[in-house]
Amino acid sequence: MMGDREENMGFDDVVTNGIVVTAAETLPLGIEIGIKDGKISCLGTSLPRFSHTQIIDAKGGMITPGGVDSHVHFAQDNSPTGDNFTTGSRSAIAGGTTTVLAFASQLKTEDSVLPCIKDYHTRAADRSYCDYGFHLILSNPTPNIMTSEMPLLIEQGITSVKLYMTYEPLKLGDSDLLNVLMSARELGFTTMVHAENSDIISLITDRLEANGHTAPYFHATSRPQIAENEATYRIISLAELTSTPILIVHMSSEIAMKHVRKAQTRMLPIHAETCPQYLFLLSERLKGSEKDQFSGAKCVCSPPLRHDPKDLEAMWRGIANGTFTTFSSDHAPSTYDHPGGKKLGLKDGIMRYKNIPNGVPGVETRIPLLFNHAGSSPSSRLTLQRFVQLTSSDPAKLYGLEGVKGNIAPGYDADLVIWYPDRDEGEELAALDGFEGKDCVGSG
Incomplete structure (x- = not known):
């Protein structure tokens, strides 16, 4: 006894x-x-x-506390060669991340989100090596979803939605954005936004294609910073109009970041996120190599890698000064040498960047990359406390995990x-x- x-x-x-x-x-x-x-x-x-x-x-x-990566894509239909919950969560654990927040994605043709939530729970159940939760990608926010289904999801612990201002299958116009923001204010869920101007991107893409500029490098040309800057300013304006907190995901532009910083100085509840690729990589990576000119497809992501080292330094300033609330991976891998992966952008020897699946891996390397620059030495870019805030405590607070x-x-x-x-x-x-x-x- x-x-x-x-x-x-x-x-x-x-x-x-x-x-x-x-x-x-x-x-x-x-x-x-x-x-x-x-x-x-x-x-x-x-x-x-x-x-x-x-x-x-x-x-x-x-x-340090286990990492919370609040932006990962596992087992998503638009990435058939990407990670599932087993492979992705093992990578997460290997990189010091013990909790991931993935996405359950609604299709525009669906007038309910409950089936897709159930489907993604099935994809994850008994397959993950780490703890996990879901954000809802909302592409068809019907009145019934917002008034009847979102309260049910909140009760289940799904307290955040992601909205797109670009990508034809997912994007919402300002009217839908406003309606979701007003529901978010009423119900109290967190709203994440991919902020890029869809029309700017479409126009440049069409003109580049007409002139034969379709190699992976032109992906960065087609999505200039002004597309991110304008959309960021616009979504901040819509959020201010509706008095709704938002988080702008995977930011890469200094001007867009300044829009966020200015809003924060006016005490608006505007949060922001950046990712490792916008601290360490430049658009040169998209050019590929002499041996394989298409290999730049490995680094196709949106927003794209920027051209100037000054852009990287700007993101580091946002990391250090508190503009960014979270530092996430936006983990979205696709197999390179596979006809259903990145090679979708290479057919009959012709490169077409617009057909390359977007995304780069990062769930395993996110925290070690940032930790290498944290500490108290003169060369450190951020303190260890700030490192913990960005990679663990702040995303936990933002997405309903505080206290856990x-x-x-x-x-x-x-x-x-x-x-x-x-x-x-x-x-x-x-x-x-x-x-x-x-x-x-x-x-x-």
Whole structure:
């Protein structure tokens, strides 16, 4: 009986000998983390050990909350060669992300969103190695959906929708955008927006094609910054008119970012997200190589990679100064050498960038890339606390996971990442996932 009582009272795990880093502070070496039933039970020094307690020695590493990637595309119909929940979630765990928020996508021909939500739950169930939740891609926001179905989804823990201002199968006009924003204000769900001017892109694409400019590099030419700038200003205006919080996803343009920053200084609830590709890659990557001129298709994404290193620096400023609330991967891979993947843009030896599936991978590399630039040294671009905010705590707060994900504190899931920045490449992190790939209650 004593053994049973001891097991019920004691910790299942104690993480020791690490430096705990949260969004608010860095705790001194010596603070231990006690874990019980997959939850953080307490923080303290010299926590008691019992016969069943597993000791996890962090060996002087830095311990941060498990990453929350709030923008990933798994098992989507428009990416048949991309990741499913099994392959994608394994990559997430390998990169220190323990929770992903993927998308359930409504078709314009569907007058209900409930079947698509059920379908995407089926695609994920019992297949994920990490915790997951869903955003709803809303392409046909009928009055019945907004008044009857969205409240049901919110009760189920799906508290966010994504709207597109471009892409013919998905885009919404200003009238529909306004109606969704007004419903969001009333019901309290989070509205994400892909902001690019569809007509600008279509006009340039048609003219480029008429002149034979269809190689992958011209994808970046067809989607100039002004298309993102105009759409960003417009959606901020619509959000201000309706007094609705929004988050503008995968931003890449300095002027568009300045629109967000200016709105924030006026105390408008405008949030923004950027992604690794807009911090590290330029449009030169789209040109391919002498051996394979089409290989630039690997880097086709929207908004596109920009041309000038100054654009990368602008996004870094937004990372450091708080303009961006979240740093997500927008993970959307397609197999390159496959007729149903990126090679859709290459037929009979002719390259057509508009047929190349959009997207690049990133769910595994998102956090390590940013961690490499975090710290207290003069060369660091952001603090460790800011790193945790961007990759974990802020997306958790924004998408209904506060109190569960994004922090190292009693009551939170024991999703932890241990970093060893001074070790050899390939040995810099270990992810500890407190749950076992279950759908996140209350997630976006």
